[in-house]
Amino acid sequence: MKKKDDKFRDAIFVIVNEESCPLYSVGEEITVESYGLSMSNYKPSCLYLARQVTSVVASKDTFGGISGLSTQKTRYDCGGCEGLIHFEYKKDRDFATLQMKLLEEAEEKRRKKHLERYFGVLRKIKLFDPLEDDALADFTVLLEFKTIPFGKMVVKKGSPGTNFFIILQGQVEVRADDGTKLVDLGEGEMFGEMSLLSAEPFLHSVASLNTSQLAILSVKNFKEILKKHPVLQMFLFKLLVDRAQAMTLKSGNIASGMTGELSEIAPVDLFQLINAARKTGTVNFTLDKGRGMVFFREGEIVYAGYRKLRKKEAVYALLGITSGHFSYTKGIPDVLNNAPPISGFMGMMMEGVQSLDESRDLNTQGDDDKGLPPQPQI
Numbered sequence: 001m002k003k004k005d006d007k008f009r010d011a012i013f014v015i016v017n018e019e020s021c022p023l024y025s026v027g028e029e030i031t032v033e034s035y036g037l038s039m040s041n042y043k044p045s046c047l048y049l050a051r052q053v054t055s056v057v058a059s060k061d062t063f064g065g066i067s068g069l070s071t072q073k074t075r076y077d078c079g080g081c082e083g084l085i086h087f088e089y090k091k092d093r094d095f096a097t098l099q100m101k102l103l104e105e106a107e108e109k110r111r112k113k114h115l116e117r118y119f120g121v122l123r124k125i126k127l128f129d130p131l132e133d134d135a136l137a138d139f140t141v142l143l144e145f146k147t148i149p150f151g152k153m154v155v156k157k158g159s160p161g162t163n164f165f166i167i168l169q170g171q172v173e174v175r176a177d178d179g180t181k182l183v184d185l186g187e188g189e190m191f192g193e194m195s196l197l198s199a200e201p202f203l204h205s206v207a208s209l210n211t212s213q214l215a216i217l218s219v220k221n222f223k224e225i226l227k228k229h230p231v232l233q234m235f236l237f238k239l240l241v242d243r244a245q246a247m248t249l250k251s252g253n254i255a256s257g258m259t260g261e262l263s264e265i266a267p268v269d270l271f272q273l274i275n276a277a278r279k280t281g282t283v284n285f286t287l288d289k290g291r292g293m294v295f296f297r298e299g300e301i302v303y304a305g306y307r308k309l310r311k312k313e314a315v316y317a318l319l320g321i322t323s324g325h326f327s328y329t330k331g332i333p334d335v336l337n338n339a340p341p342i343s344g345f346m347g348m349m350m351e352g353v354q355s356l357d358e359s360r361d362l363n364t365q366g367d368d369d370k371g372l373p374p375q376p377q378i
Contacts, residue, residue: 021083170212
């Protein structure tokens with residue numbers, strides 16, 4: 001009778017190729033040990049990857065290559081979601097294969113090249129004045145840099161919101177649906193920032209007006225910053241809030257009676273606009289799963305309710321809603337006039353963004369309790 005311990009075998013794999021994977025990078029390791037799967041850098045385990053690795057370590061045919069049979073398969077792919085990775089068996093626990101050493105050396109050269117070539121450029125941009133040199137260096141090595149020829153489309157309307165762009169040189173044009181110009185953006189300006197928070201598709205197309213050099217931060221690397229560099233995460237979030245404030249000033253003050261659809265503006269964008277304008281008012285949500293309310297005093301959230309959730313938990317759940325109706329009215333209940341903020345706005349939005357990575361729509365937890373949240377009790 002076969003022992004249970006033989007069902008899954010311990011192994012270490014390494015990622016050797018990556019194509020738009022939202023989580024992992026080349027060179028990271030996948031460890032299978034004692035029936036558990038773990039990733040380097042404390043990253044979450046993708047279910048597509050876990051399923052594929054499980055089939056590998058449980059199969060004699062595919063796992064046979066580990067025992068030295070060169071004719072058997074030792075390279076695999078994850079099966080893919082919107083991205084794809086390829087991984088190989090790492091033949092010894094204590095040292096990488098020659099291929100991985102070459103990959104690591106290439107990555108180190110890329111990082112040094114980025115620092116030498118672009119650190120000085122980024123240092124001169126006013127955007128990065130508040131950053132210390134070591135924080136800016138950490139930020140620089142996570143960026144990708146591209147030169148966009150004249151007239152080329154940088155992003156198209158409806159493209160996945162997976163990147164944040166900083167213009168280092170040149171100029172781009174944001175276009176309406178009919179191709180007319182909405183706004184020009186030049187050196188030191190940015191676009192795509194809302195995609196890092198809402199993960200929504202681009203609302204407009206962006207094209208280069210001349211040969212432009214762009215620095216690009218992917219959502220994956222943005223998440224790396226959130227986990228590893230608290231100073232950078234607060235700096236980047238402040239940039240996003242500042243940009244939202246600039247948009248508010250261009251479009252005029254938020255007025256009582258403003259209504260709209262969440263398919264057109266994400267809750268996180270709406271909350272930022274109210275915060276940037278330092279408004280005191282109430283946002284009412286009419287949603288498929290019930291109704292929600294968020295109360296702002298001078299731009300800070302002092303209470304929130306959605307179904308059975310209250311305060312921060314309600315805010316986090318509402319951030320994940322993508323369809324429904326909202327309305328904004330001036331003023332809040334008297335009982336909230338002296339209530340303190342439930343949490344710092346920037347920190348709460350940042351925590352909410354991270355929680356969306358795990359569950360983007362908490363309103364799927366049943367269909368009961370569809371009434372209005374009760375008035376807050378202070």
